[in-house]
Amino acid sequence: xxxxxxxxxxxxxxxxxxxxxxxxxxxxxxxxxxxxxxxxxxxxxxxxxxxxxxxxxxxxxxxxxxxxxxxxxxxxxxxxxxxxxxxxxxxxxxxxxxxxxxxxxxxxxxxxxxxxxxxxxxxxxxxxxxxxxxxxxxxxxxxxxxxxxxxxxxxxxxxxxxxxxxxxxxxxxxxxxxxxxxxxxxxxxxxxxxxxxxxxxxxxxxxxxxxxxxxxxxxx
Numbered sequence: 001x002x003x004x005x006x007x008x009x010x011x012x013x014x015x016x017x018x019x020x021x022x023x024x025x026x027x028x029x030x031x032x033x034x035x036x037x038x039x040x041x042x043x044x045x046x047x048x049x050x051x052x053x054x055x056x057x058x059x060x061x062x063x064x065x066x067x068x069x070x071x072x073x074x075x076x077x078x079x080x081x082x083x084x085x086x087x088x089x090x091x092x093x094x095x096x097x098x099x100x101x102x103x104x105x106x107x108x109x110x111x112x113x114x115x116x117x118x119x120x121x122x123x124x125x126x127x128x129x130x131x132x133x134x135x136x137x138x139x140x141x142x143x144x145x146x147x148x149x150x151x152x153x154x155x156x157x158x159x160x161x162x163x164x165x166x167x168x169x170x171x172x173x174x175x176x177x178x179x180x181x182x183x184x185x186x187x188x189x190x191x192x193x194x195x196x197x198x199x200x201x202x203x204x205x206x207x208x209x210x211x212x213x214x215x216x217x218x219x220x
Contacts, residue, residue, distance in 0.1 A: 013083045013119035014073055016064035020090055023054045024110035028087035031055050032114075039129075040066055040080045040118065058085075058114060065116045075120050083119035087112045 031052050035043035047059040069075045090111035096104045
């Protein structure tokens, strides 16, 4: 388990950092204050139902920190909590807004670096959590890794369904185009047959007229 220096303190845990986030550190800190010290599952719920746009970025950073703890330190996601989280100010992009009388005012587009550190509860704390959940009549919540796998599986199923629907639409378009081509060919054949029939009728009428003229000459 890596030991990370946070605010001049050494705290054991795994972390993830999101750099150059296009939001001010003040807005990020307001959301980080809501989840600091919470368990992973509880913090994930808070971020999911938060109305702040920065909550999505913080949730991704939290998922990354938990994934690092699971893969690098072989910890269980449901036994983790947010040991530390903070937002540092990043570079500020300076822009200008035109105003009246040829003047201009400055626009400051803030950025920040978000850091989330997760650590494992102690055995005593886990026992207390299990006892508290037992009193409430429910067991410990499902594994965070399983929940994340379910979300990934659902997302992949939606993508597969969307791709299948797109392929189905393409097949319908191809079938429609083939049907149009067949109809055009049938129309061409019918037109050719009608033209040939008209030519035969015209030739027959011309022959009859010629025979009638010969008969009239012989009779005269």
